[in-house]
Amino acid sequence: MKLNELTITEAREGLKNKKFSSSELTRACLEQIEKHDAKINAFITVCKKQAIEQAKEADKLLSNGAMEQWSNLPLLGIPIALKDLYSTKDIKTTAGSKVLKDYSPVYDATVVKKLKDAGAVIIGKTNLDAWAHGSSGENSDFGPTKNPWNQEYVPGGSSSGSAAALAADMYLAATGTDTGGSIRLPASFCNLVGLKPTYGRVSRYGIIAMASSLDSIGHLAKTVEDSALLLNITAGNDVFDATTPKKPVPDYQKGLQKGIKELKIGIPKEYLQTGLDEKVKENFEDTKRILSRLGANLIEVSLPHTEYAIACYYIIQPAEVSSNLERYDGIRFGNDRSFFTDEAKRRIMLGTFTLSAGYYEAYYKKAMQVRTLIKKDFEDAFVKVDALIAPVSPTPSWKLGEKVDDPLKMYLSDVFTVTANLAGIPALAVPSGFINGLPVGIQILGPQFSEELLFQVGFAYEQATEWYKRKAILNL
Amino acid sequence: MNKTKYQPVIGLEVHVELKTKSKMFCGCSAQYFGKEPNTHVCPVCLGLPGALPVPNNKAMEWCVMIGLALNCKIPLVSKFDRKNYFYPDLPKGYQISQYDEPIARNGSLKLKIKNEKLKNNLEKTIRIRRVHLEEDTAKLIHQFGNQKSKIKNQKYEEFSLIDFNRSGVPLVEIVSEPDFESALEVVEYLKKLQQIVRYLDVSNADMEKGEMRLEPNISLREISNVKFQIINYKVEVKNINSFRFVEKAIDYELKRQEELLKREETPVQETRGWDENKQKTISQRSKEEAHDYRYFPEPDIPPVHWTGNQISNIKNQIEELPSEKLERFKKEYGLNDYDAEILTRDKTTADYFEEAVKIGAGHMIAPKQIANVVINKKIDISSTLPAHLITQIASSKQTATLSDEALEKIITQIVDENPKAVEDYKKGKSNALMFLVGQVIRKYPKKIDAGGLRERMEKMLQ
Incomplete structure (x- = not known):
């Protein structure tokens, strides 16, 4: 096995036992990038020089016997990438938009600081739909990202680069953001584990905002174990983000092996009605069988307001987008407003309209009321069951260009994911197999701050299926 | 219309x-x-x-x-x-x-x-x-004419500068x-x-x-x-x-x-x-x-x-507010509305006055007298300590009280000599009183506290 194909847990073991150095590991990743990224287009910026420097630093610590610090440096020497919404001091941060083509932040996002403090090697900044507006990665002003499993297909968005490059083994993990499914969708389209934490569990400070009441800061990893390790680092109260509660952070890796015997897992019936691809439905039936075999009690539940979720989401999200994008005026940094492209303009117009005097009550306010009902649906369900499972997407990945002219069709690919954002609950996407050679995934949803439970279910399912062991074959 | x-x-x-x-x-x-x-x-x-x-x-x-x-x-x-x-x-x-x-x-x-x-x-x-x-906004500073523009191909330009120090106050x-x-x-x-x-x-x-x-x-x-x-x-x-x-x-x-x-x-x-x-x-x-x-x-x-x-x-945490303080000053120190209002206009003056009253009590100096001095003599409270003020008042009081009878005599004389001024004062011309006070001071051989004198004549003419 090549070094760049390792999981974080495996690489840590190798570094600890001096089987290889961080420099070797980092170089293997950089070589993979050089070999394949011209086609995949997963990176906006590759930080080659800095990465090599950071790897050398890590090796110095390792050879100086930093083993006593080992538990404080869970990412020591591990190459990871950041979605290009994460502010990185002195490293270009574009949000996938030409508006910020040459913008270099003066500060690191809180999560970036935490990852660096944990010893991570930052290998680069990944491509995304501009401003995270999109489900396919095609809205990037820096060109679309391709799916490593089939380069004619989209990798899912908006954390498109983070997912595609990880599936192509260009690093060991990457950060993402999930406002309506932007981590879970690409995770499922690329055979990866994607975590959308509880709203407020991870600090948003320094991460370019899309829709502030929905934005969740998560990550993509190869395995559930790696995902839990990353959340151990990123979670917690931040004095720079007033929406992060002072809730203690548990050790998310601790309960992985508990199994799911006797757990009550709900199946929301509304998710299996209209618009679900037949093959995805079959795949989901397989998942249910596996979970039953592992000892879980599957119970059908109802989330009656599901049908209003997309409409509700597409009022609240553009409203907040229209306000959040106001600062990009070209006065203090970045280019002027003529650099905004279609999707951002569409959302600015939608949001400006729905917040206008005379329309606010009919749109934004009404949507906020529906949001409360959707939240209550979940609260009611979690009285009956411990967690819920559902497909991440109603279809597998689609061909590049297939939906670009039909924004509504594109929006509907988020029909199963936006609900978790509206309710502020956590969701973990885990690979569930393949349809015509393209990966699909399921998501596990739980009450707020139930990430431990999600990892526990995800790990049991992953160990039973081992889809993560399958690798995309990249042709040169 | x-x-x-x-x-x-x-x-x-x-x-x-x-x-x-x-x-x-x-x-x-x-x-x-x-x-x-x-x-x-x-x-x-x-x-x-x-x-x-x-x-x-x-x-x-x-x-x-x-x-x-x-x-x-x-x-x-x-x-x-x-x-x-x-x-x-x-x-x-x-x-x-x-x-x-x-x-x-x-x-x-x-x-x-x-x-x-x-x-x-x-x-x-x-x-x-x-x-x-x-939150407050930033501050715009508008520059006009004869400023070198930083905009390319434009030598001179009217432009505005932004100072963000105030932004977010x-x-x-x-x-x-x-x-x-x-x-x-x-x-x-x-x-x-x-x-x-x-x-x-x-x-x-x-x-x-x-x-x-x-x-x-x-x-x-x-x-x-x-x-x-x-x-x-x-x-x-x-x-x-x-x-x-x-x-x-x-x-x-x-x-x-x-x-x-x-x-x-x-x-x-x-x-x-x-x-x-x-x-x-x-x-x-x-x-x-x-x-x-x-x-x-x-x-x-x-x-x-x-x-x-x-x-x-x-x-x-809210201490006494101006209107409460004003009422208290009137009640506790026997001040009139006018004096109490001036003394409570700002907290520093009010505190100064009360400090002086406390010290003044030991010298048999009435709050009203202190109020008069603070208000009429326009005492610079930042440079005169309350204790020092009291000493000043005490000494001037001494000179005045020593020859109380003589003073009485002079006042009566001045009032008698100036019936027009007395009449004017009673009609509401406060200047007339000041004229009479001035006359008394001129006649009186020693230094005398004008505030105290005014008060005394006020009472007499009521």
Whole structure:
């Protein structure tokens, strides 16, 4: 096995036992990038020089016997990438938009600081739909990202680069953001584990905002174990983000092996009605069988307001987008407003309209009321069951260009994911197999701050299926 | 021309800058006055991508305190909202303010309005609609002519510079109901408000430094039998930076609007500015150009929840307010309204006076006498210690009391010699009394305390 194909847990073991150095590991990743990224287009910026420097630093610590610090440096020497919404001091941060083509932040996002403090090697900044507006990665002003499993297909968005490059083994993990499914969708389209934490569990400070009441800061990893390790680092109260509660952070890796015997897992019936691809439905039936075999009690539940979720989401999200994008005026940094492209303009117009005097009550306010009902649906369900499972997407990945002219069709690919954002609950996407050679995934949803439970279910399912062991074959 | 009579209907929005150490939503120093431009800034107050606001607890407590001092109700839940509009001094494209759930609401402030004709004071209560918290904008500095432009291919250019030091400084907005009927009432209210925030020690409220800003809205209503007549326009005047200008601007507006109404025209609903050079208000923005601020709840800041305990703790921190102090001074020290008002105008003077009274008690010096000296002799309280003042008074008192009989004699003589002045004084000319006092001092061979003498003659002539 090549070094760049390792999981974080495996690489840590190798570094600890001096089987290889961080420099070797980092170089293997950089070589993979050089070999394949011209086609995949997963990176906006590759930080080659800095990465090599950071790897050398890590090796110095390792050879100086930093083993006593080992538990404080869970990412020591591990190459990871950041979605290009994460502010990185002195490293270009574009949000996938030409508006910020040459913008270099003066500060690191809180999560970036935490990852660096944990010893991570930052290998680069990944491509995304501009401003995270999109489900396919095609809205990037820096060109679309391709799916490593089939380069004619989209990798899912908006954390498109983070997912595609990880599936192509260009690093060991990457950060993402999930406002309506932007981590879970690409995770499922690329055979990866994607975590959308509880709203407020991870600090948003320094991460370019899309829709502030929905934005969740998560990550993509190869395995559930790696995902839990990353959340151990990123979670917690931040004095720079007033929406992060002072809730203690548990050790998310601790309960992985508990199994799911006797757990009550709900199946929301509304998710299996209209618009679900037949093959995805079959795949989901397989998942249910596996979970039953592992000892879980599957119970059908109802989330009656599901049908209003997309409409509700597409009022609240553009409203907040229209306000959040106001600062990009070209006065203090970045280019002027003529650099905004279609999707951002569409959302600015939608949001400006729905917040206008005379329309606010009919749109934004009404949507906020529906949001409360959707939240209550979940609260009611979690009285009956411990967690819920559902497909991440109603279809597998689609061909590049297939939906670009039909924004509504594109929006509907988020029909199963936006609900978790509206309710502020956590969701973990885990690979569930393949349809015509393209990966699909399921998501596990739980009450707020139930990430431990999600990892526990995800790990049991992953160990039973081992889809993560399958690798995309990249042709040169 | 019709001969209808009109009654002014005036409301006020007052912005007061709090003197917290740090800004409203970040850790930058809020003490920006006179500092080098753009040195008190960070990603938050510059509105950089990804930066988030975290509310300043002190500022929130102080806003509650102002609300309580203005007899407001403090709802246990309050929230911040975004007020969206574009202007170069607003880095985020929106101002974080409060829309429908302000920190405080439904208060009142009692005024004493001097009535020139009746020569007395009328009490009037101004209702306060709301008190809320928001952030200040950056400061624009407009440069004209002969400046080298940094814009390519343009040698000289008129341009504006932005200083973000003020961006994000906490502002409290106090909105009154349209209860004022004259510029005089407005000025009285403003003085009172300034005095209160200074007493609370939450703002310096220095007009010249822009720490207190005023925006009257002015309309005229027909005086008629109809009790609730609808007024269909409102003129707001902005950019007023002194109490004198607010008075002039209101008087100007009232006249301008009356003239329009008498010609049976309705004044335009608009925002106007006071131009001190031209001595008039000038139209700035009409109703059609008014902003739609697209208010919505600020998602980056959770709603504020107060407990009853927190509110009463803040209430307990409020020391004696000016109106209470004034009443106490009158009662406790036997001062008249006039003296008590002057002594309580600012807290430093009031404290000085009380300190002097305490020391004076040991020297058998009456509070009234101390009040006279502090007020009439215009004592520089920053350089004269209260104890020192008492020594001064004690020595002058000695010289006067030693020859009390002689003094009595001289006073009687002067009063007898000047019947015209005595008569004038009784008619209300206070100058006449000062003339008589002057005559006595001239006749009296030793140094004498003029204040004490005046008081004595006042009593005698009553």
